[in-house]
Amino acid sequence: MLLEPRATPSRGMRLAAPLLAILLTLGVGALLFIALGKDPQEAFHVLFIGPLADANGWSELLLKAAPLILIAQGLAIGFRARIFNIGAEGQLIMGAVFGGGVAIAFQDSQSAWLLPTMVLAGAIGGALWGAIPALLKTRFNAEETLTTLMLAYVANLILSWLVSDPWRDPGGMNFPQSVMFGDAALFSMLFEGLRLNTSVFITIAAVLLFWIFVSKSFLAYQVTVGGLAPQAARYAGFPASRTVWLSLVLSGLTAGLAGVGEVAGPVGQLNLNISPGYGYAAIIVAWIGRLHPVGIVFSGLLMALIYLGGEAAQMALQTPAAITGIFQGMLLFFLLACDVFIEFRLRKPLEKRRAAALARKALP
């Protein structure tokens, strides 16, 4: 064992760990590109600089960052309380299904109320899908990591059934997809010719609300204490089941909103490619953002850049789309490794030798 505990957790390390993890990920990424026979300098330019060269790039960045940040805000509340919702992808899909269902039911509607109704339905759909594991946890003690994830698979299959049977577009050449939504069911574009739309304001509002919630409310404090010191929380009479419900329903709700943002935004219909794994990537976003509403904004932008870079590399370097997942996994892995040094430090070899010498002397 090479570690020894620090007297107090290191604040500097808490902030330095994400940066270190990013550097390590880039380093190993460079090795990966060399192994693939690509020039790493060119690869990094394609991955991280090229995507932001024009206004369209920045629009795409914000378009991808918005759902990631939104979902991660909700997840972070649960993670503070040690409630591991890892099925946000399923809650996103159910949000999309509920919101998209409204759009399909009122296809010909021009009402200004259509989109708000979709948003509300999506929030309810996501929250409901999060409420199931909350019920199973509080009533039956079932581990939420496994139930949320299993429900993500179920949600995906429900979506797949809906778009290939009852909601399939009759004029869609038998593809598993719904009709394209009308204008009243879509968020309006912010700028001429760019895909960025008004759903980004939902994310901005969420960041502000979560910031106020986390820094000002007693409820958020109870949740955090419940995670850091469960026994103290129990002693203080903070109910554990309320924390479970709050964490899972809130994170389901934000994921559901993100789902509506996709189907009523860049996707414009229900199909099988609603989300490129935003629900899973948001877990990493929450962690790298230190579970803090503002930190998550930065980590969400970084993760969006990894997605954009992955797409750009696919076209420019003919690397497969999976490279995004490799970078995401490495980033979380390295972050966890670096996080260890918040509470521990490396044992100095010299001290170790001295301690061993002392121990030998003490023995007869």
Place this chain on the structure above:
Amino acid sequence: MIEVLIPILAGTLAAATPLIYAGLGELVAERSGVINLGVEGMMLIGAVAGFAAAVETGGGAGVGFLAGAAAGTLAALCFAVITLSLAANQSAAGLALTIFGIGLSAFIGQHYVSHSLPGLKPVALPLLSSIPLIGPVFFKQDMGVYLSFVFFGIVWWVLAKTKLGLMLRAVGESPESAHALGFPVFAIRYGAVLFGGAMAGIAGAYLSTVYTPLWVQNMSAGRGWIAVALVVFATWKPGRLLLGAWLFGGVTILQFHAQALGVRLPSQLLSALPYIATIVVLVLISRDRKLLQLNLPASLGKSFVPGR
């Protein structure tokens, strides 16, 4: 009637085999006190490594199993270094391993999408296979199924009957006490985690070189997670794990026979059955808190830093 049952039951056994491998590996890791949520990722890495090795060498499923085990062990080593030597959060690290494994396997697998392998022929064991019903179900299977029985026997015997098993269980209950007794806590936990990786790798290789036998992106389709759930369902006992795996194999196979049995449900909803069944059995077993607490390795998920 028996003629209808035999293919269903025999299919159940084959469908259960990857769950037995992956579940046994995770069970050993968890008995040492380490929860590894990276089973799904290790399975996929094992699946692609096994498939690639079998295609490139032409050596068949045997080579695939070896390559899958080696790749799974390597993946588990990454997990072990950061959770054991660096005492990182086990749940989060397992998740990272799964995300990484999905990406890496898809990355390597893109070259193998159009290939296929011959798989393994069933081998009828002499005498045993001629027993009515039991014979054709249990003893006309491929070597991968028989090997999973062998591993089941070894794991059961080591855990229940050997000093190594006793030490492993002691480490899982209380690493502090085990350390004080002079047991090599880190070596045992490393060994258990690496064994878990090797078994998950073989589970993946069985899928890609025998069961399907094709490489398809994300082909484990949640089986790694179901294996983790099975360990809880089994209350950390190998015998119950075997029963649980057969139960899930049965649910998986049932969806292919549902049409013939007159069930009129859309195929997607039938495919959701194993996941729903996982939730149901988790609920059934978890609601009995006493039963769980009695069997749960007491140090599960907690890092061990001597002298803290």
